[in-house]
Each structure stands twice: as structure tokens, then as C-alpha cells.
Amino acid sequence: MNTALRTPRVAGLGALALVLALAPLSFPNAYFYDVAVNALFNAIVCVGLNLLIGYGGQISLGHAGFFALGAYGSAILTTRFGLPPLAAMLASAAAVGLLAFAVGRPILRLKGHYLAMATLGIGIIIHIVLKTESWLTGGPDGMGVDPFRVAGLEVAGDRMWYWVAAALLLLAVWVALNLIDSPLGRALRAVHGSETGAEVVGVDTGRYKMLVFVVSAVFASLVGSLFAHKNGFITPDIGSFFRSIELVTMVVLGGMASTFGAVLGAFILTLLPQLLAAFEDYEAMVLGAIMMGTMIFMPKGLLPSLALLLARRKGGEARP
């Protein structure tokens, strides 16, 4: 439990930085940079989503919707209104944050399955709107997006995107660790543990659920914007229900309430389909089997389970 907390934060961040710096040496070809950037993008979304699911104990089956809104917000604001990419990205994130706040008010009172259903509904509505409002979004055919330019510099090519995304992931992990380690983060974890218990010592549980819901939506939106610019072309399917499920799966697989676990889960589930390409039509089935196996044998997710195993082997398990 909370292995990320016990891992010295500097050591964890350092290890992640090292992995990100050395990973390109193992890339078999230039195409792999593209896959790696997607893995990094997913990881950033999952770090945010893990704050909501793993630490806050809430669920969202609609986060791909927020991701897609960020992507389309950037696409529309830059191509149709001529806004600079950075401004478009921040404006989209602010709008998504407001939207999350507005829908969060009624739905965050719900718990468990009911909250899952409500967030699912939000994701589906966003997906449908992006698909049908063709005059603005290009409909199912998607729309083109210009490259990301800031201060005269253009982020171009998968290699450059890799380093940008890697730096942003480190930043995301750093702020997530900071948040979780603060009194605010402790209150958030307490909401997960017992809302009643948290309330009687002064934690305004509604406020913290809202805060983390908005923060995780903004994370998704920011990454969505970058994804749009990097890809140069987006379709409504980036906000599909399937994508939302995929994001939640990454968090759960890697390890709930473990920031590094969320990163690991995102990496694995982005890279695995590439490695499973040999299975062709059976790829999805193999993936499903891996997930079932993980949940049966490592219900806490990969990283927390491995950390526990390691601690046991060392005989260093916390004793009362």
C-alpha cells in the first residue's frame, strides 16, 4: 500500500528520468519513437487519472472525453480562430476544467457504480457531439491540426516530441507526488478510506472530490491538445468509450494509488499491442487474458504487488 510514498521521491523520479533518457537506445527503428510518444502521453493522462481513481477512490469512465475535448479545443482554436497553440491549449484546459466542475457538482455525490455510469454518460455525450457537429469538428472524418509552435520554435518530428513528452511526464509525476504527499493529498486519500471519518476531522470531502476530478480532467485535456498537434490529424474516436476504458485499465493494471504504477501501466498497455502484433487477430484476446491474470494474481496492480513481494523477500515488511 502506498509504495510510491515509501519510495524516496527523488530516487523514483531519478530512476524514471534515467529510463526515459536511455529508452531510445533500445528503439529498434524510428517508428518506435511514435509509439513511445503515445506511451508517454498515456502515462501523463494516467498519472492524473490515478489521482482520481487510485488516491481519491472515485471512478471515471469518461476521461477520454476530456482528452478529446482538449484535442478538439486546440484544433479548432488554432485552425479556425488563429490562436497560438500554447494559448489554445491553456484555453481548452480551462474550459475542460470548468466543464468538469459543472458536471462534477451533481455527479460526484454519486458513488461506485452510479458514478461510473454518470461519467460514462459524459464520455459518450462528448463523443457523440464531436461526431455529429461536423460544421465545427469535421465529423467522423476528423480534422487536421497544425504543428505545435511556441516562441517561433516548432516541435517537429517524433524524436523531438519524445523529449518534450518525457520532460512533461517527469513534471507530471513530480507534481502528482507533491500533491499526494501534502496535507491536501492526505485528505484526498482519507476520502478514499472513509468519507465519514474524514468529515468529522474537518475534511470537506465534496471539495476534494471535485478538486481531484477537475485536476485529472485538466491533465487529460492538456495531453489531448499535445496529441492533436503531434498527430496533425484527429478523429472523434480518440474520445470513444473504448479509450476511456483503456485509460482506466492502465491505471488499474499498473497499480492503484501508485503514481509510478500508473506510468508503468500506461507503458505496458501502449507497448504490449505492438509486441503482440504477432498474434494478429487474437491480439485483443491475449491482452484480455493478461489483464485477467494480473487482476487475479496481483489485485493491487503490478507495481504495488512487486514492491510487496520485494519487501517480503527482504523480510522488511512493516511490523506493528
Place this chain on the structure above:
Amino acid sequence: MTLLRVDGLSKEFGGVHAVENLSFAVNPGTIHSIIGPNGAGKTTLFNLITGIYTPSSGRILFEDRDITAKRPFELARLGMSRTFQNLQVFFNMSALDNVMVGRHLHLDRRFIPSLFRLPSIVRADARARADCAELMRFVGLDRYVGAEAAQMPYGALKRLEIARALAAKPRLLLLDEPAAGLNATESREIDEVIKKVAATGVTVVLVEHDMKMVMGISDHILALDYGRKLAEGTPAEVGANAEVVAAYLGAEA
């Protein structure tokens, strides 16, 4: 001045009067016990005072301020904290973190400074950690300072909730059946903890089923039956009350 005043309080659950037209006052610096057989309305009364339930009618005043229907976290801000009979522990956290959540209101919890882990936050948190470890020792949890909450036995968790409530620095502490489920030794130890807490100047209101425990430590006792006041006074007075003896011993015999 009274610290807590309950005025004509009633709570109905679909026609059943769990608490009916109840009035009483708690003086500061005392240990005030609420007793009664099962179903007498003790826990309902507690949940009304601490904002878990909303009363059907009546008023609750804390330090002469009307707190009727305020939410629990607002009451905590005013200086009231509680424990639960059916534990509300954060099992996903360490024991010490559980207690530190109790410090919530006294720590910097602004979003932006938390995001960047400002040195002031780190320093204050380290101080709070030391204070909360001290509180754990105060309630007799020395052995569990480094433990995960999920590894602790039931009796220790009851103390953990007391430590968490104390971490909020309340002026009024409400304990919901602190001795329920404990053996005789543990129960005596909890007695000692409650006396120690009261000695620090915190007013204690406790709901208790165990008559013996209540007699020993209370300054004042309120006896309930069927949601109504049966008797009120010093332990000697209440213990000598024929109705109380009938309700209590009758119910237990």
C-alpha cells in the same frame, strides 16, 4: 456557560421516534455520559449532534452558536470531533497518516503551494508528524507508530480514532461506545485514556452501553430510553434512580 446545549431535539425515522423532545446541557471540562439500553437512541443522538443526521425538530447549540444541521466538517472547524462505534478508519493509510488527517484543519492545504511542495508545507508537515506520533503515544499506541492501519487489531483502532479526533484539537470530543467490543483490561485502559484526555481540558461526551465504566469516570450522566430522557444527574443519582435500574437491569436480565 454551557459548551453544548440540546434543546427539544427530535428525530423521526418513518414514524418511529428515535429521539423525542430531548433537552440537556454539557458543561465545559466535564466527562458527560449518555447511557441507555440498545435502541434507546444514543447513537442517533450522537449522529444528530455531529451533523451526520439532520434533526426533525429542535436545536443544538455549541458555545451558544446554533449548529443545527451543520455538516460534520463545519462542526470540526468549530471545535468538535468524534469517534465511531463501527470504526471509520482509513485502512488505505498508515496509522500515523490516519492521525495526521486529524491535523487537516491546522495545516496549509492550498492547491498551488501543495502542487509545488513549498518548504513551508514540508516543515509544517514534519512538525505535525512528530506531534501526531506523540498523540499516538498519548493514547497508548506506542507500538503502532510505524504500522499500517490495516494491520492493527480492533482495540488499537479504537484508540487510533481517539488520537485522530484529538489531532484536530477539539474543545468537545464525542466518543461513540469507546469500550464496545473490548475485553476487561482494554476497557480499563480506555478509561484511563479518557480521563487523561479530560485532564487536558477537552470536554468529553460519551455514549456507552457499559454501565460500570460510565459510573467510574463520568461527572454527569444522561440516561435515555425509547429516545426520551429517563434520568439525569451525577453517577450516584442516576444509579439510584428506580426507572434507570428497571430499564437497564430489566433489559439485561
